[in-house]
Amino acid sequence: MTLSKPIALDLPSTDSEYWLQHALGRLVTNPALLERTLQAGVQTTLAGLPETTTTLLSLMLHRQAHRFQLMAKILDERLLKNVLRFLPLTAASTSQEILRQRWQSFRQAQEGTEWPDHRSCAMAFCHNTLVQPGLIDADDSDAVDVMRYEYTVLRVDDRVRRRPPAIDADVIDEVSMSYPALVTACETVRFNWNISKEVLALRTSLTGYRPKTSDLYPHSDSKTAKASEPGETLLFYASWQDSQVRVLRVDPSMLLLVSYCDGLTPIVNLPRQLRQAGYSPQELESLGTTLQKLQRIGLLRLFADPAVARTAFLSQGLR
Incomplete structure (x- = not known):
């Protein structure tokens, strides 16, 4: 990847040694930027360096290019290893060769970019992979869906870190007098295959034990939840009880209920x-039980005061 615009180094100090160390740090932690600098020169790729620093850095790169390339490779591999700690299922379902190819494409596309932590880098890596069709092979679509699964978990977790669920008001158990409100970050993703079974199998192979499933079908006889339908819809949410991200397998009827x-x-x-929207009599019959279950698992809350309920709903940026 060739960029004509140099990377600007916004440095507060005028100390030549500081500028040199900072520039070297940028280069050895950005392999694509280092390679472009070795080919095009310091003056072309790094802007804002004093003339003496530019001269010294150019001399160092000329004499020790291989050493800096080796250092950059080691640091890049270490960064990928730390990123994959947040994507264990992706690492387990994707070949090392394909992972490296996607990582290299990501690092080239994000040349000069710095992230505050490994979690943010992992999210950027997923985004870069999922928005570039050329990186996704038809034979590897299932593994890409596993990355989409983990990316959604990270996004929901990031939202709840920045905006914790509203939990300061009392909830009530008397369903008939309540105002139900969704009070936590959540996202819905549709997959064309039964990815939850694959996720369960991957987690079992990685941890050595079979975790409990979190599937939620409120009514097995629902017209909209037929077993013959391909794929599944998953609802990712951060429980208001402990802020942990959980995943529910839902049908259109459940999504309709949540929307209200x-x-x-x-x-x-x-x-x-709900009856006007197509809910069946059987579904309506167990509506109270379903709402209580959704409160127990931390997806929504039942409030006595409508003003408090609406405030809690809007506090998550929901509309």
Whole structure:
């Protein structure tokens, strides 16, 4: 990848040694930038360096190019290893060769970019891979979906870190008098195959034990949750109870119910609205039980005060 615009070094100090060390640090932690600098020269790729620093850095790169390349390679491999700590299922389901190819493409596309932590770098790596069709082979689509799964978990976790769920108000168990409200970060993703079984198998192989599933089908006889339908829809959310990201397998009826949990709709009005939207009598019959279960698993809350319910809903940036 060739860039004509040099990387600007915004440095507060005028000390030549400081500038030199900072420039070297940028180069050995950015392999693509280092290679471009070796080919095009310091003046072409790094802007803002004093003339003496540019001269000294050019001389060092000329004499010790191999040493700096080796150092950059070691640091890059270490960074990938730390990034994959946040993507263990991706690492387990993707060949090392394909991972390296995607990583190299990512590092070239993000030349000169720095991340505050390994988690942020992992999210950027996923985004770069998933938005570039050329990086995804048809034979590797399942592994790419596993990355999409873990990327969604990281996104939801990042949202809840920046905006914790509202948990300061009391919840109630009396469903008939409540205002249900979704109060936590969540995302819905549709997969064209049963990825939850693959995720379960991967986790079992990595940890040595079989974790409990979190599948939620409120009604097995729902017209919209037929076993013959290909794929599955997963709801990723951060539980308001402990801020941990959890995943539910949901059907259209469940998504419809959640869409009405906005803090504005009292529970007494839900049956009429859901019936008009296509809810079956069997589903309506167990509506209260379903809402209580959703509260127990930390997806939504049942409030007595509609103003508090709406405030909790809006606190997550939901509309």
